[in-house]
Structures are given as structure tokens and as C-alpha cells.
Amino acid sequence: MKGIIFVIDGMGDRPVKELGDKTPLENARTPAMDKMVEEGITGIMDTIRPGVRPGSDTAHLTLLGYDPYEVYTGRGPFEAAGINVEVKPGDIAFRCNFSTADENLIITDRRAGRIQSGTDKLAEVINNEVKLDDVEVIFKESDGHRGVLVLRGNGLSDKITDADPKHEGNKPKTVKPLDDSEEAKFTADIVNKFVEQSYELLKDHPVNIERIENGENPANIILPRGVGAVPHVTPFEELYGLKGVCVAETGLIKGIAKIAGMDTIDIPGATGGIDTDIDSVHKYIVDTIKSNKYDFILVNVDGADEAGHDGDIFGKRDFIEKVDNIMADLKDMDDIVLFVTADHSTPVSVKDHSGDPVPVFIKAPGLRVDDVKEYGERAAAKGGLCRIRGTDVLYIIRDLMNVTQKFGA
């Protein structure tokens, strides 16, 4: 018996006039999921608590049974782990942009002309040449203009502000301590030095000279944000006795799984958008389940969230239909406890995460099948699970997998 949490990222929504006052999920044609709903049990779920807007990171941590208020201080550690940086508890990690600054350090392009190549060479210089007292610097490029920075050493703190000014036309923000500790002051100072040194090291780098010659914005400064301390996390397998794996499109979700000690599977062609190679996503999910190497599989597909952020009503609906196609295989598997959910709602009207609960269903043997027959936010609210929380999910799955012990006698 395998347990699966299948997260359709950001799927939850609100009624949309253009869809006849249906949500994208309600309006989508989803025969596979409807069939599983008909034969399963449904409900709504507050991933963290009612009205709280979860991030994808805090939502997934919660679904894996960790307390996000305890282990989550920022996105950096999970982004870093997601691109295979070997982070350690206590490391301070950041997401970064390669950006373009002019000679006065005014940021003229936060994404450095959406640079697609050469950042590995820039990263090499950063790793070799940045000098920050006794603090070890680990920098790695990610997709496009993105990268991660990890600071390792004694006396560091994550209680500091961001360097990224968020809007062009400004200098990098001076990083400031958020509390009175020496550690916060020291770390803020270190990050400010890092930003300055990045400009000095990158501005005349051959990669950038060539970009300027080609009329492209140079990637001549690095702007850290999303600071967080890498948490002490009890590995998933130690907590539950289940060998776990994560099949996901984005580094953030894979990073969460990595920090939880789970294996991760990369999906060639996955973009995390509605343009993702859905056939490849499909193949890697099904292959992982069928490999029989794992007791527990966390799946995440990201396009519905992206469409929600973009306010793309029909794109979101159509992507949900693509995901339903993936589900056809799972519908016919007998030896799984499948929990299908979103991590949060990303209403196309809000263009960001909201605190609306998400619709969930379970496919498993032995359920108290309810009389809900289609998958939708409002249909699910009438289901036999009523209203649950994200912290309940792994308890419910493990109970249905029959791998839990009685508490008491």
C-alpha cells in the first residue's frame, strides 16, 4: 500500500463571472477526478488554518507533518536545497537575482535581461573571490536570472532585511538587522559586503562584456532576498517509517522534500507553468509510483498556481483539464491511498494566494464513500470529510494505509 499526496498547486479558486460563476476547477472537464470523487470521500481543507494564506513552502511543510511556524523562517533554504546545494542546519540561505546595476549602483533591470546562459561562470567567480571574514560563501546559479546564496559560519542570524529593492530605479536596499543581536548586525553587514563585492567582481567579467557588446543587460550584481535559516528537521522516514520521494516541477518543492530527507525526482521538460511538458510530468509520476521503491510519494504540478498569479482564467481551467488526464492512470490503481488537493487557493481574481480552503478527495480501499460526484470547491464542502486541516493529512493517509499504532489500548 502506497500513500500519495498529489498537490495541484494553487488550484483552489473563487467563482468567476466569465466561467458562468463557476470556479476554474468547477468549470473544467475532469472525468478522471470526478470518477475518483464519486468512488471516494471529499472535503475541504485549511492547509494551515482558516483564513491563513499559505505559501507553497509553508503549505507543503505542513502537509509533510512539520510545523511551519517552527521550521520556516524564509524561502532561501528550500530554494538552495532544491538545486542540490548541501545545506546544513544553521546555514543562512537566500534566493538571489542576477540583476543589472549602473555605475551608481541603481538597479536598471532586476532580471538582467532574463539572462539564459553564462551565470555558471559568474557564480564561479563569486564562489572563489568573495571574501567575507570567516564566513563561508556558497553560491549557485539556478534557472535563468536566479541563484542561491548560502552563508555558513559562527555568529550568523536570519533576522535581517532583504537587499532586493523589488522595483527598478532604486539602489540595492541596505540590509538591516531586525533585532538587537550582535549576530543580526554582523550578518546584515556581511550581506551588504556581499552585494558590493558582487558588483566589483562581475561588472567587468567577460560574460558581461560580451552581453554589453550584444546589446544585452549585464548580470553585474547579485541581490539576495528570502533569507532563512536552514532548520533542524527530523527526517520524514524517521518520523513515519515510510520511505518517501518527491516528484515535482519546481526547486522550491523539491527543496522542501530534500530538507525532509526525501529523495527527489527531476522531470525533464517541466517548466512549472501551463506550458509544461505534461506528458513528461505524467510519465515521471506514474513511473515513480510503479517503481515500488517508495512507500510515500509527494507529487506537485505547478501550472494552476502560475495561471492564478497571472489572472489567466481559461489557462487555469485548461491546465486543470490537462492534470485530469494524468489522473486517469491513478484512477485504476488499487494499492494506493491517494490524497488529491491543492496546497492553497490562488484565485484568478486575486492574482495571489488566498485563505480560501481547498477542495480535497481521497481514493483508497475501505472508505466511507460519500455522495459527492464531482470535484469542485463547493461540491467538496458537502463531502464526508467535512473540513479538515493540513496537519491531519498524513495521519489520515497512514491510518488508511494501516501503518499506524493505536494510542492506548
Added chain:
Amino acid sequence: MKGIIFVIDGMGDRPVKELGDKTPLENARTPAMDKMVEEGITGIMDTIRPGVRPGSDTAHLTLLGYDPYEVYTGRGPFEAAGINVEVKPGDIAFRCNFSTADENLIITDRRAGRIQSGTDKLAEVINNEVKLDDVEVIFKESDGHRGVLVLRGNGLSDKITDADPKHEGNKPKTVKPLDDSEEAKFTADIVNKFVEQSYELLKDHPVNIERIENGENPANIILPRGVGAVPHVTPFEELYGLKGVCVAETGLIKGIAKIAGMDTIDIPGATGGIDTDIDSVHKYIVDTIKSNKYDFILVNVDGADEAGHDGDIFGKRDFIEKVDNIMADLKDMDDIVLFVTADHSTPVSVKDHSGDPVPVFIKAPGLRVDDVKEYGERAAAKGGLCRIRGTDVLYIIRDLMNVTQKFGA
């Protein structure tokens, strides 16, 4: 106004093919409970939390308003209290079996031929002759081959393993400390000595000589298990200002009530099984309610749980129908707040407790009557209570009894 929690132990279940995909409760003819559901309010309940499989002990502690994660370390203390051993906070208590060992101390019968008489005489020897340093030994026989052991003294711990090997053909397990404390080492040593001495004291006891002559297995060794420390518990009446009583079939449930400082009522003819004297159970429940001596009554009938453990589909269904007969009198009482529930599900397909929520209903004056008309797991999930927790029950009952104060102004 009297408050009553009526627990039909282990009643919750899952759909069963042999019952036309109904649960035993859904399939049972329950006119009295259906009538109260029609005139009352229904819901589902997670006694501890969703997906957690409660023991009957931890479930009842929760229903009485105690935190099982705080007060529950094992079943022993409640079994001891249930047969009127006067336990004190700090005592270390065990359930025990009288068993049969051969001359090499191999256990050949864990239940000593299901001995029915003479264990009181064996217990007398144990109480008088066992010598365990400065530790006081209190041993008492219970039904059949069962007994309880209480250790009282300084420097004791419940962080030790069991002596019972669980399967015949093995020697008693050497009891081991579960942590590094001196207390755990000392207590493990004490229990190992107790087991050895029990064999020396009982092997040639006249009761056993006679059993051997009659071709019966002798009860010549005592195997403790289910160790727990007797908790400090604020008495029920002090917590709630309600004089409470428990009418139950089994020692475990009465023991929980006793440790909570409640009175208990013994029911002649009660077996805790589906063969119980249901008329006697009925009489003692109704007499206790009508005595007007108590503000709060905890009722437990145990047969549905036993049938669940046995996988006895029709036995479970038929027993629920018997319980419904008991309910006819309660249906017509006006001055009660009656909360009917199971403590946990014991699906006949699982043959053990599961984490499935249990169906509940309340009969009381002034309720927001919902439109559910029959008592069943899936019908209840559509009720006006939605999904509640075991910790909510006494709050709801006391509110409906109108004995609680506003919090604030």
C-alpha cells in the same frame, strides 16, 4: 438537567459488502436512535484527532476532559483502579496474566487453562510472600486468568518494557529500562525479580497441585504488561462542579472513572461482549439516571467493539440493535442532555481500532435540529455539528445543561 455521554464502544465502522455496502450501524434497525437523531443534531467526531487510532482508555480520558498525552502512560493504572485497588499518584501499575510455565520457565499457556477459580488464593501468597527490597507489592486477581500488580515506593519508573512474551513457547521477556535513569533500571530489576518469585511461590501451591491432578494447566507464573504510572488527575467534580458516575461493563472504563474521582456502578451479568445481559445493562443505566444522585453519567457498553475485533459483521450489527432497545427509555426523558457516540471505530474489516471519525448525535432541549433523520456514519457527516473533537464534548454538554459561565462580558 443531567448530562450523559453514552459510549457505544467501537461502534464506528466502514461500509461492508455483506451489508450491501452499509456499515453495521447503517444496516442496523435503530428506531430509538433514529428518532433522537431526527429530533436532535448530528455530526462526526475525531476523539483525539483526525487519523489517530484511539485506545478505549485514551478516548474516554479525552471525553472526560483530560489530555491523554499528559495523563496516559499505560493501561495498568486504569485496570487496577477498575477492580478497586486504591492506587495513588506515582504508583506503577501493570495488567497481568496468570500463565503456565514449564520447569525451564518456557510459557506453555499464557492464560493458564483459562483458570476460573483459586486465583484469589494464589494472589494471597503473592501479596504476603514476594519480597522486593523496599518496594510495596499490591497484587489482586481479576476475572479469569487476569490480575493487576501495583508497585509502590520511592525511585520507581514506568519507562520499562513488558515481561509478557505474547506468544507461547518463549520464556518471560527480561524487562528492560527504556531510558538511562536509575529509576528505570531499578524498576526493571524489580519486575524481573517479581516474575521469578511468582514462579517459585506458585509452582507447588495447593491450587496448582490440584489443577495438575485434574489435568488442568497450573497458574504458576505471573506475567506483567501494560505498565503505566498512576497520574495526578484533578477530580472530575472539582473540574466541572458536577457529581459524576460511570456505568460500565469493563474494569478499564470504570478504572478511568475512578481515577477521575467518579463513582462507579457495577452491572451484574455484564460481560463486555455481545453475549452480555443486556436487560441488566439496561436496568442499571436507567436506574442510575433516575436515581437523581448524579449530574453527569458516563455510560459504556462494550459488545460492538468486541464484535469489531472479532470481525463479526452480523454480531456487531445485531448488538447495535440491542443497544438501540436500551435507548427507548432515554428517548422519552426530557431533563437530559444526551450525547451518544462511539469512543473510536473498530471496523470489522480491520479487526482493530481505526482512525475513522465516529458518528455522534445530541438529544437535548433547545437544539438547532438538523435534517438528518437516521443514525449512521455517513448520515451524521451531513449534520449540523459538522466535525468536532473529543475535547469539545464536555464543553458542549455543559453549555446545553446551562451550567457554564460566559468567558468575558
